[in-house]
Amino acid sequence: FKQKTAYEIGVRLVGSEMCIRDRAPVRDPLLAAETICYNLGIKVSAGNTLESLKFFLQDKNLLLVLDNFEQITEAASIIDDLLYAAPHIKIMVTSRERLSLSFEQVVAVPPLSDSFTSENDHQADGLPPAVALFINRAQAIQPDFELTDFNKPVLFQICKRLEGLPLAIELAAGQINALSPQLLLKKLDHRLDILKGNFRDIPDRQKTIRNTIEWSFDLLTENEQELLLRISLFNAGALMESIEWMGADLKDDTLGLLDSLLNKSLLTKQDENMQVRFQMLESVREFSLEKLSGLGKLDDLKMLQADYYRTALHSFKLQKNKIDQSEALALLEKEHPNIRQVLDFLLERNEVSKLTQIAWNLWLFWWVNAHTKEAYHWLRKAWDQQKQGNSPLDDKTLCLLVANVGIMSFLQRDFESYHATLQKNLDLIQLQDDDELVATALLIAGIVATIIKQYEIADKYLNSSLEKYKKIGLTTGISLALSGLGRNSIYMGNRLKEAKEYYQQSIELAKNDHNEISVIICLSGFALVEVMQKNSNAKNYLRESILLSQNLHFYEALAWSLEIWALVSINENKFVHAVTLLSAVEHLRETTQMPVWDDLQAIITDAKNNIKQQMPAELFNQAWNEGAQMTIDQMISFAMEN
Numbered sequence: 061f062k063q064k065t066a067y068e069i070g071v072r073l074v075g076s077e078m079c080i081r082d083r084a085p086v087r088d089p090l091l092a093a094e095t096i097c098y099n100l101g102i103k104v105s106a107g108n109t110l111e112s113l114k115f116f117l118q119d120k121n122l123l124l125v126l127d128n129f130e131q132i133t134e135a136a137s138i139i140d141d142l143l144y145a146a147p148h149i150k151i152m153v154t155s156r157e158r159l160s161l162s163f164e165q166v167v168a169v170p171p172l173s174d175s176f177t178s179e180n181d182h183q184a185d186g187l188p189p190a191v192a193l194f195i196n197r198a199q200a201i202q203p204d205f206e207l208t209d210f211n212k213p214v215l216f217q218i219c220k221r222l223e224g225l226p227l228a229i230e231l232a233a234g235q236i237n238a239l240s241p242q243l244l245l246k247k248l249d250h251r252l253d254i255l256k257g258n259f260r261d262i263p264d265r266q267k268t269i270r271n272t273i274e275w276s277f278d279l280l281t282e283n284e285q286e287l288l289l290r291i292s293l294f295n296a297g298a299l300m301e302s303i304e305w306m307g308a309d310l311k312d313d314t315l316g317l318l319d320s321l322l323n324k325s326l327l328t329k330q331d332e333n334m335q336v337r338f339q340m341l342e343s344v345r346e347f348s349l350e351k352l353s354g355l356g357k358l359d360d361l362k363m364l365q366a367d368y369y370r371t372a373l374h375s376f377k378l379q380k381n382k383i384d385q386s387e388a389l390a391l392l393e394k395e396h397p398n399i400r401q402v403l404d405f406l407l408e409r410n411e412v413s414k415l416t417q418i419a420w421n422l423w424l425f426w427w428v429n430a431h432t433k434e435a436y437h438w439l440r441k442a443w444d445q446q447k448q449g450n451s452p453l454d455d456k457t458l459c460l461l462v463a464n465v466g467i468m469s470f471l472q473r474d475f476e477s478y479h480a481t482l483q484k485n486l487d488l489i490q491l492q493d494d495d496e497l498v499a500t501a502l503l504i505a506g507i508v509a510t511i512i513k514q515y516e517i518a519d520k521y522l523n524s525s526l527e528k529y530k531k532i533g534l535t536t537g538i539s540l541a542l543s544g545l546g547r548n549s550i551y552m553g554n555r556l557k558e559a560k561e562y563y564q565q566s567i568e569l570a571k572n573d574h575n576e577i578s579v580i581i582c583l584s585g586f587a588l589v590e591v592m593q594k595n596s597n598a599k600n601y602l603r604e605s606i607l608l609s610q611n612l613h614f615y616e617a618l619a620w621s622l623e624i625w626a627l628v629s630i631n632e633n634k635f636v637h638a639v640t641l642l643s644a645v646e647h648l649r650e651t652t653q654m655p656v657w658d659d660l661q662a663i664i665t666d667a668k669n670n671i672k673q674q675m676p677a678e679l680f681n682q683a684w685n686e687g688a689q690m691t692i693d694q695m696i697s698f699a700m701e702n
Contacts, residue, residue: 065169069152089135096126110141117146129155130279130324136161156276157324171224174216190219190229197233205236214241221248223341228269252346273347276326283312284320288327288340289357292348293365296397297330297339305368306361333387337394359409366402366414373421378428378577379496381535385576386612392425393613403438412442412451416461423467423500428577430615433653436468443481459489463501470508473655478508499528499537506544511658515552522548535569539578542566546585551659556589563589580608580617584624591627598628606696615652618692619645623656623664625699635671636683637698642668643687644695 093110097103104112117124129136136159139151153159158166172190187195187207194215198205207215218241222228228251235244252270277285290306291298298306300318307314318338321327326344330337340348352358376395378388399418406415419439426435443465445451446458453461466482469475482489482501489501502525509518522544529537546562549555563585570578583605590598602621609618622645629638642664649656656664672680690698 065154089132092132092135092138096124110138114142114145117142117149119148120146121148122150124149124151126151126153129153129159130157130276133157133159156326157320160323172219172226172229174219174222174224188216188219190222190224191215193226194219194229194233197230198236201234202236211241214245218245218248221245221342222251223343225341225343227272228343231269250346251343252350269343270347273344276324277347277351280321280324280326281312283310284317284324286310287314287317288321288344289348289352289355290361290364291321291327291338292340292345292352293361293401294398295345295401296394297337298398299395300336300338301372302365302368303338305372306364332391332394335391362402362405363409363411365398366406366411366418369399369402370414370417373418377421378424379421379500379534379536381533382573383536384574389425389429389612392422393429396429396431400434407438407441407445410445410450412446412461413453413457415442416453416457416464419464420460420497423464424577426468427471427616428612428614430613430652430654432468432471436472436474439465439468440477443477455488456492456494459485459492459494459497459501463489463497463504466501467504470504471654473658475508475512483508495528495532496534496537499525499532499534499541502528503537503541503544506541506548510544510548510551513551515548518548519545519552535573536575536578539566539570539573539575540581542569543578543581543585546582547659550585550588550592554592556592559589560586576608576612577614577617580605580612580614583608584617584620587621587624587628591624591631594631596628596632598624602628603700606699610692610696615648616654618696619648619654619656620660622648622695622699623660627663627667630667630671635675636679638667639671639675639680639683640687640690641695641699643684644690644698645687647688647690648692648695 093113094104097109097113097116100113100116102112102116124142126139133155139153139159140161140163142149143151153164158164172193173188174190175188186192195205195207218232219229222232232244232248239247252268252273277288280288287303287307287310291303293306294302303318304314307317310317318327322329322338327338327340330339349358352361376388376392378385378392399422403415403418406412406418415438419435419442422435426432439461442451442461446453446461462481462485466478469477469481482504486501486505490498492498502521506518506521506525509515509521522541526538526541526545529535529541542562543566546559546566549559549562563582567579567582567586569575570582583601587598587601587605590596590601602625605621606618606625609615609621622641626638626641626645629635629641648654687695
């Protein structure tokens with residue numbers, strides 16, 4: 061593709077097809093000048109090849125195109141010599157690697173777009189370039205192949221899976237005689253085996269994707285190869301610090317190796333606020349993982365990756381003072397596919413201790429970003445392995461595990477597992493020399509006690525949690541404990557004034573600490589108090605809570621706010637509005653697998669039953685069906701319009 065692009069540019073620049081292309085697979089830098097001479101038809105005697113080339117070009121006015129220069133980058137100084145000797149020529153070089161010449165102008169050739177860039181493009185008759193290329197090559201092989209409403213979405217998915225790579229698209233289209241688009245898409249799970257062609261007019265290295273990548277891989281130094289293979293373990297891309305960790309034992313400077321891999325187009329860089337993420341094409345990643353497996357290094361390096369997350373998550377976790385929670389949540393969400401892979405690996409290896417230490421720093425992230433269902437399954441499996449005696453743990457690690465299993469069980473409303481883990485082992489947890497662990501376990505125990513209407517016990521647990529958090533100065537925890545006490549006060553005999561005081565203390569501390577999670581929780585708490593007092597002022601709190609929740613992607617809190625807004629609408633006799641919102645939120649909870657908290661569920665169930673008795677069944681069902689079809693943005697807009 062880059063060769064074709066260079067040729068077309070050359071034709072346009074010189075106004076004719078005076079474009080010289082070097083297609084010979086030369087790997088010896090010493091043969092660079094000789095090969096150029098050969099392509100230009102210059103006859104030279106041994107020993108003065110470069111001088112003869114310079115003499116030939118000195119009065120010429122032409123464009124010289126040098127293709128596949130990545131094989132002989134050590135010969136880049138020839139370009140400097142030629143441009144100095146022949147000031148009227150221009151040289152265009154195609155290469156997977158920069159030449160590192162001070163005067164070079166780099167133009168990156170991006171992959172072909174595999175999607176529409178705007179709604180206008182979508183409505184036009186044209187197709188994204190990647191899809192258009194696939195159809196063009198498929199029709200060259202199978203003339204009756206055509207785009208239909210049935211295969212169109214499949215072709216878009218194929219081109220997206222192929223990441224817009226022209227060679228991959230052409231090779232995939234070459235399989236259209238034997239495979240339907242649907243079957244081709246399925247087989248792309250093992251793309252290295254399916255992306256191959258038998259065209260006689262292309263080099264062997266381009267006849268399969270595997271050959272193309274192998275060819276680039278062989279041009280790397282030993283340490284460049286090793287670092288590339290290690291980075292391939294990060295299927296969501298790797299941060300700089302994770303690459304430095306994975307390459308710490310290599311002799312070369314990691315930053316230098318990374319820069320070289322970027323220059324050779326085997327990695328791409330993506331800026332993410334204060335972080336930089338390095339990605340590789342999926343084809344390169346699949347090739348690299350194959351290599352690691354063949355070398356017998358895969359498991360050892362996966363364990364090294366697990367050790368990285370066990371250490372790194374201490375600095376990434378949300379349970380810290382004055383952390384930018386929005387940035388931390390975005391970072392953890394980007395890292396989650398990597399973490400998911402690590403946790404699956406540790407479960408396979410019965411490494412419950414390492415899994416427990418990693419998971420403990422993620423419980424608040426899992427809750428806020430609605431990953432509790434998945435986390436629940438990981439931790440339950442780890443708990444089962446521990447009970448079977450496959451992974452004996454010391455008391456401290458056991459307490460971390462049971463606390464986290466208990467948290468996720470509670471959030472999934474599996475109270476049997478909650479009681480068998482966190483609650484059963486609460487005394488042992490309180491004996492541990494880890495105030496954050498103890499405070500967190502007491503916090504969750506207090507919240508659960510409120511839900512099951514053990515208000516006095518809840519008050520005791522939550523105050524103990526508050527004292528522990530204050531002891532270590534963890535303001536995030538202090539805010540959560542105060543909010544828990546506020547919630548408990550609402551249900552414990554309608555102590556609404558006391559609840560407001562707790563929420564006020566919590567929100568003041570949270571705002572000072574830029575703790576948006578606790579601010580959101582407090583706003584929904586204030587709103588619930590206003591609802592209990594049948595005061596429409598609840599909407600002011602809910603508007604702010606909804607907007608903050610939406611910005612933070614805190615779906616549990618968003619659901620709370622919308623459910624409470626429905627209660628406000630009921631107080632105002634706006635039953636259709638209330639039913640529509642309740643249905644929309646129920647659908648959101650089903651989609652994100654977040655069961656409603658039992659104390660709020662009781663209020664909602666009573667309210668819904670009362671509405672049913674007061675509304676015609678047809679009107680109720682119509683409003684319910686409308687709510688079930690709403691997206692998150694639609695339900696927010698619907699609530700705000702009231």
